[in-house]
Amino acid sequence: MNDALDRELSIRTVDATPYAASLVEGHRDFGYSLDTALADIIDNAITAGSKSIKLMADTVAEEPWIALADDGCGMEESELVEAMRLGSKNPLDKRNRHDLGRFGLGLKSASFSQCRKLTVLTKRNEKISCARWDLDRIAHCNDWSLELIDNPQTLPSYDLLGSQGTVVVWEVLDRMNGGYANDRVKRAEYMNGELTRAERHLRLVFHRFLEGTKPRVRLSLNGRELKPIDPMASTHPATQKDPDDFLKLKHGDVRVRCYTLPHHNRMTSDQWDEVGGPEGHLKTQGLYVYREDRLIIAGGWLGLTRQTELTKLCRIAVDIPNTMDSEWKIDVKKASAQLPPLVRERLKTVIERFVGTSKRTYRAKGQRLVDETRFPLWSRLQIDGKIVFRPNMEHPLLTAYTEQLSDALREGFERCIRLVGAGLPIEALHAEIAGNAEEIAADKVNERDLREFIHTLALTLTDNGVPKSELPDVLKSNPFLKARWESAEPILNDLLKAD
Ligand SMILES: Nc1ncnc2c1ncn2[C@@H]1O[C@H](COP(=O)(O)OP(=O)(O)O)[C@@H](O)[C@H]1O
Ligand SMILES: [Mg+2]
Structure with a gap:
């Protein structure tokens, strides 16, 4: 509408603040799963400069809980209150170069997707602050008053707090009981299964942070260090890597790197299965999109070509900066993105050339790309x-x-x-x-x-x-x-x- 027209209208306003109780329930269903929810909490820890991130889970307790402790910059109480606010940062504001956040929603919506009680304990400049959202309380009071806890020393998760950093605790895991609310053994089995899946997801999504003898970040699950899964198997001697390609665009550069994985008889079967994952290589070929080194799309050709047996070793790493979020339509849970039309066009050319060369390479060597079974019906x-x-x-x-x-x-x-x-x-x-x-x-x-x-x-x-x-x-x-x-x-x- 234009302003001139607005001035002619007689406009009144009434307060239409959303109802806390219903809005917050809606925030539980952005489509997170345990793996994407944990990844979002880890994003925050990485953005806060953490070197060591510890994921702890007690699945067998009477009241199971999950906690994620980092040694990042921590927060002062006022910052903590801001952090707990839904929509604490505007997605239109400029972000720091390596910030993995986007909407100012992740901490809350990722947590609420799994639990009804979110407690954040944090320490900065020797001062400890603690705040909690309890969805049952919000449902009851129907307002946005946040609980501040002044004696967090009594909380079991207090011990996870180091000299500086943040601990995010999830309790009342109503979405994680697999329907076995009253069967402790079955419930623990279900939760452990979910955690195992999430573990693979985290090793993949953060692989670039976890790599090397001196990784940027160390990540552990109940005290066991998680090793990275590199979907390009880029350190394998038989992996072929093409030279980098850059697409220069208005809001930043997109880097494109094409890899051809080694044929399965050149890898150990453990390596082969790890890179292929539970869905196998046919389904995991394709584009791997990274935003500030964090993987957001793992495989598939996003409609640019077909997944075929002949291209199943082809994987393309696409690196985008966080300055292009709105063009790529990065969603709240950072689990999907859409290719901007210009990138689509350029990538299509890259893919055609790459897939073509990869077939020719095989032709030249007479090497077998397709499974031994050769096109089963x-x-x-x-x-x-x-x-x-x-x-x-x-x-x-x-x-x-x-x-x-x-x-x-x-x-x-x-x-x-x-x-x-x-x-x-x-x-x-x-x-x-x-x-x-x-x-x-x-x-x-x-x-x-x-x-x-x-x-x-x-x-x-x-x-x-x-x-x-x-x-x-x-x-x-x-x-x-x-x-x-x-x-x-x-x-x-x-x-x-x-x-
Ligand atoms: N582990 C953490 N350490 C320090 N600050 C944090 C941590 N987690 C969240 N924050 C602060 O809370 C804010 C809100 O987090 P979040 O809801 O995930 O939104 P976003 O990551 O999109 O900014 C962050 O921008 C950051 O300032
Ligand atoms: Mg975040």
Whole structure:
């Protein structure tokens, strides 16, 4: 609206201060999980200049609690009160260069996502201050009065406070009991599981801070030091790193570095699993976006290209400064961002070139990038602790066909395949296999279909640098062909002769 128009309007104002009780409950649901919530509290500790950050958790106590103690700059009482305020800093204000914060909300909303009682103990210039938000109290009084505790010496977490620094304590962990509010053993099991997942997340998100013989920061969980997980495996001798690329933009420079991970037989299986994580390498290929060295996006191509078996070793580190927050739409929990259109365009070119070179590299060396199983028709995945078999949409047989379809037809076709996959009669199979495994067979394939299958697969493989002489061996390792090699071999021989 313009001012002139406003002046003509007759405007009254009434007080519409939000109700504390309902607003604060809303703050619990920004979408944090334990791992992103802890990461946000650690951001604060790092920004405060901490060298050592200790995460302590008592999951077996009658009233479980989690505490994060740092040796950073600490706060005076007035600063503590500001820190506890919801929206203590305006996201439009300029931040210090290495500040990992953004909205002035993290401490509160991350904590409230997990607990109903947040206590912060802090020490600066020999003075100790302590403040607490108790959501039950806010719900009851419906106001924003913060509790200040003048004798924190009696709190159990008091001992975690060093000569200077801050301790953040979460109690009444109502979101972390896994539904086992009254079963202490089950509840502890659930919480320990969550903490194990969070541990991996923290080792990954803060890996750049934890690296080296003299790391910038030491992080421990119940006294055990957490070692970094470098998603680029950049210190591995077989990792290939391309030269840095810089995108110069109005609000700062974006640095882009492309890495190709070593093939899995050049790493120990522990290293391979650590870098791939529970989701595996196919899902974790892609872009790794760092904001001031802190990882905010871990893998995926953000819609710029597809995750394929052939590119699963490709990872690109993208470094952005905190001056670009609004363009990148960094969210409150710092777990997502969107590429600004200009960056999108430039990155797309980088990705195309990189993915292209990486395929050529393999061609030149004749090295194998794809798994030994070579394009299985069914992928075996682990999802939520269960093994799932799913038709492999990346299979050349399917992609070669879907590429010829219009968007609408492709969607329909892919849906049909997905549904056939989801309809795999697991129970019936299970019952049959338990009874008479030898009597069960996969359906027969007619000669024409088999020929089509072999042609498509052979073409994709040669396109990706597999020499013709290796085709019989490689194709034989494909489970589908292996099972019918007697019929497949002559078809392949014909094909090789015809070339
Ligand atoms: N561990 C800490 N040590 C010192 N100061 C802290 C700590 N945690 C939070 N603060 C102060 O509280 C403020 C608010 O924190 P937070 O709610 O996470 O918002 P943001 O990090 O976006 O500024 C910070 O800007 C900082 O001044
Ligand atoms: Mg913060």
